[in-house]
Amino acid sequence: MPVLQSRNLYKDFGAVEVLKDINLSIEAGEFLVLVGPSGCGKSTLLNIVAGLETASAGDILIDGQIVNDVAPKDRDIAMVFQSYALYPTMTVEKNITFGMRVRNVPRREREEALQRVAKLLHIEHLLRRKPSQLSGGQRQRVAMGRALVRRPKLFLFDEPLSNLDAKLRAQMRGEIKQLHKRLGATIVYVTHDQTEAMSLATRIAVMSDGKIVQLGAPQDLYDRPNSIFVADFIGSPAMNFISGRIQARDAKPVFVADHDGAPLALPVDHYDFGGDFGGGVEGDLRDGQELILGIRPEYVTSGAANHHGAVSVDFELVPSLMETNGFDQHIVFEFCGAELVGRFSSKESVEVGRPHRVHLDLSEISLFHAESKVRL
Amino acid sequence: MTSGQADTRAGLMRSTPLRSAPLRRAGRPWTATLLRGLLFLILGLFVLYFTLPLFVMIVTSLKSLEEIRQGSLLGLPQEIELTSWATAWGSACIGVSCHGLRPYFWNSILLVVPAVVISTAIGAINGYALSKWRFPGSDVIFGLMLFGCFVPFQVILLPMAITLGKIGMAGSVSGLILVHVVYGIGFTTLFFRNYYVAVPDELVKAAKIDGAGFLAIFTQIFLPLSIPVMVVTVIWQFTNIWNDFLFGVSFSQGGSQPITVALNNIVNSTTGVKEYNVDMAAAIIAALPTLLVYVVAGKYFIRGLTAGSVKG
Numbered sequence: 001m002p003v004l005q006s007r008n009l010y011k012d013f014g015a016v017e018v019l020k021d022i023n024l025s026i027e028a029g030e031f032l033v034l035v036g037p038s039g040c041g042k043s044t045l046l047n048i049v050a051g052l053e054t055a056s057a058g059d060i061l062i063d064g065q066i067v068n069d070v071a072p073k074d075r076d077i078a079m080v081f082q083s084y085a086l087y088p089t090m091t092v093e094k095n096i097t098f099g100m101r102v103r104n105v106p107r108r109e110r111e112e113a114l115q116r117v118a119k120l121l122h123i124e125h126l127l128r129r130k131p132s133q134l135s136g137g138q139r140q141r142v143a144m145g146r147a148l149v150r151r152p153k154l155f156l157f158d159e160p161l162s163n164l165d166a167k168l169r170a171q172m173r174g175e176i177k178q179l180h181k182r183l184g185a186t187i188v189y190v191t192h193d194q195t196e197a198m199s200l201a202t203r204i205a206v207m208s209d210g211k212i213v214q215l216g217a218p219q220d221l222y223d224r225p226n227s228i229f230v231a232d233f234i235g236s237p238a239m240n241f242i243s244g245r246i247q248a249r250d251a252k253p254v255f256v257a258d259h260d261g262a263p264l265a266l267p268v269d270h271y272d273f274g275g276d277f278g279g280g281v282e283g284d285l286r287d288g289q290e291l292i293l294g295i296r297p298e299y300v301t302s303g304a305a306n307h308h309g310a311v312s313v314d315f316e317l318v319p320s321l322m323e324t325n326g327f328d329q330h331i332v333f334e335f336c337g338a339e340l341v342g343r344f345s346s347k348e349s350v351e352v353g354r355p356h357r358v359h360l361d362l363s364e365i366s367l368f369h370a371e372s373k374v375r376l
Numbered sequence: 377m378t379s380g381q382a383d384t385r386a387g388l389m390r391s392t393p394l395r396s397a398p399l400r401r402a403g404r405p406w407t408a409t410l411l412r413g414l415l416f417l418i419l420g421l422f423v424l425y426f427t428l429p430l431f432v433m434i435v436t437s438l439k440s441l442e443e444i445r446q447g448s449l450l451g452l453p454q455e456i457e458l459t460s461w462a463t464a465w466g467s468a469c470i471g472v473s474c475h476g477l478r479p480y481f482w483n484s485i486l487l488v489v490p491a492v493v494i495s496t497a498i499g500a501i502n503g504y505a506l507s508k509w510r511f512p513g514s515d516v517i518f519g520l521m522l523f524g525c526f527v528p529f530q531v532i533l534l535p536m537a538i539t540l541g542k543i544g545m546a547g548s549v550s551g552l553i554l555v556h557v558v559y560g561i562g563f564t565t566l567f568f569r570n571y572y573v574a575v576p577d578e579l580v581k582a583a584k585i586d587g588a589g590f591l592a593i594f595t596q597i598f599l600p601l602s603i604p605v606m607v608v609t610v611i612w613q614f615t616n617i618w619n620d621f622l623f624g625v626s627f628s629q630g631g632s633q634p635i636t637v638a639l640n641n642i643v644n645s646t647t648g649v650k651e652y653n654v655d656m657a658a659a660i661i662a663a664l665p666t667l668l669v670y671v672v673a674g675k676y677f678i679r680g681l682t683a684g685s686v687k688g
């Protein structure tokens with residue numbers, strides 16, 4: 001039985017519709033990450049699951065029970081907030097045990113739970129301090145501790161790492177992953193951070209404008225985004241998009257990029273059209289229909305290297321911008337009136353303005369309808 | 377290349393004011409000193425202006441009637457006499473009873489302490505509910521309370537008298553307490569609401585998930601945060617209620633009157649010689665508690681007024 005389900009969930013604040021028909025089902029032990037642009041309704045969804053907001057329509061089920069009218073404290077959930085929301089006048093110890101004190105848990109039990117969590121999160125030496133005497137990372141741990149003492153059915157995390165610097169964030173990310181593994185907890189986790197989403201999630205739900213636009217395993221979303229929105233949102237640097245049209249040549253489909261000069265044809269006959277493209281151009285696809293081809297930067301590499309077997313083309317392109325990050329370099333080329341970002345080894349010597357041989361590996365492309373922006 | 381040029385240009389511009397600086401500094405010593413002197417002079421005059429009345433009061437209260445009649449207003453007493461203080465406190469006549477201010481001082485304490493405590497407590501709960509447990513119409517309620525702060529004393533005298541009469545509290549201390557509580561709630565609510573608005577909502581959410589309810593969140597999370605605003609509110613309410621004359625004279629009678637009314641009666645008594653020294657001593661006694669409150673808690677008052685947010 002799913003730990004958490006949401007059925008046809010709607011939420012509006014007056015005239016603004018914030019959530020539109022959210023359907024989710026989360027099994028025990030899952031780590032679901034919610035991503036999406038700012039204001040798309042992630043926090044609102046989490047708050048409704050927690051019972052801190054009421055839905056306008058639809059149901060929330062925890063362990064198969066409808067909990068729409070159940071108070072937050074009786075839902076057996078724990079939540080970690082973006083701002084940590086530590087009680088400023090209480091010590092760390094009091095912060096962590098507040099929930100248990102409110103619920104009249106016996107002292108001995110409280111003490112044991114506190115020690116267990118303090119050890120787990122390495123905050124034993126901080127128990128007597130007030131939140132104002134802690135660093136960001138330590139506060140984050142305490143916030144986590146407040147959730148973990150409870151062993152609830154479901155954890156809700158609302159951007160818990162967004163206030164930390166990059167290094168600490170990476171470290172805490174690792175620790176959260178460890179915690180998830182060790183405790184087998186069920187977690188719903190909101191983040192803006194690509195890396196966090198990809199590395200933590202067992203499944204990712206991409207939200208846009210109050211709707212879940214795609215839900216799936218991280219690698220699935222990355223390899224087969226179902227729309228340009230998801231393709232653009234997942235992955236950094238973002239996927240490259242080339243507009244053009246589909247044409248049949250010798251009964252084989254080719255993608256002809258919009259190009260000022262001679263038409264630029266890219267072979268796409270290996271693409272899984274899902275029955276759309278049978279031999280000639282037929283089915284849903286018209287000959288000459290406008291499409292958008294998406295290709296990830298890591299498939300745009302230097303032509304100087306050796307490549308075998310892949311469906312690929314080479315071009316002579318002029319780099320217009322480059323960005324090094326030690327491990328590799330992101331090179332921006334001008335291509336068919338748009339920017340094409342390639343991911344080159346940092347060993348590669350590239351110079352802005354000097355033409356470079358660029359290799360496009362077309363084995364992992366995505367094709368989208370130009371009009372509906374939906375994947376073929 | 378271009379950025380290098382920009383740098384040199386910026387450098388040139390920077391050097392110009394540097395060169396003119398010594399010129400300005402050369403003119404500084406005497407004008408600056410003059411201005412500073414003028415500033416202190418003005419400040420000094422203000423200090424004089426504000427402390428002179430207090431000085432006159434203290435000096436007069438220590439003089440004998442004889443000396444007051446002969447000497448100048450500002451002159452120091454030739455002989456310090458504390459008898460007028462004793463009279464004002466213990467034996468000055470107010471109406472027919474001659475027990476001084478003492479009984480009225482206690483009246484005021486018995487009035488002010490409950491009135492301050494109750495109005496502050498209600499203000500805290502109100503402010504908490506209106507900022508963290510909003511409900512449809514809560515903003516309207518707050519708006520009305522805010523409006524209540526601007527209603528002058530005189531306006532509510534008559535309706536209040538009628539109300540007190542109807543509920544059978546006319547002329548009693550508890551009635552007067554009620555008046556002050558009702559009148560003060562607007563201010564205390566305003567203070568607390570504005571303070572609590574700055575406390576992040578997520579604190580309440582976290583506490584709700586932890587299992588705490590309305591009152592537990594208030595007493596265990598919000599009250600401990602409230603010391604600065606509490607001090608501000610208490611000082612404000614204490615000063616206003618202690619110094620109030622109009623409500624006191626309108627809604628109390630006979631022996632239950634507050635000290636301000638008694639003071640007025642001492643000073644305005646028409647029988648016999650006018651005892652200025654006793655009047656002055658009585659006035660100072662009546663003002664002492666508020667002075668004391670400011671001296672003790674004044675620094676929190678300023679701090680509380682300026683403190684905006686609560687840091688985690």
Ligand SMILES: Nc1ncnc2c1ncn2[C@@H]1O[C@H](COP(=O)(O)OP(=O)(O)OP(=O)(O)O)[C@@H](O)[C@H]1O
Nearest residue numbers: 013016018036037038039040041042043044045192
């Ligand atoms: N109490 C409220 N009243 C009116 N509108 C609200 C309220 N709370 C949220 N909204 C609106 O609902 C939308 C979704 O807000 P929400 O906080 O869920 O976004 P989010 O996805 O969490 O964004 P972020 O990533 O910036 O945290 C926003 O457009 C916001 O303005």
Ligand SMILES: [Mg+2]
Nearest residue numbers: 042043044158
């Ligand atoms: Mg949010």
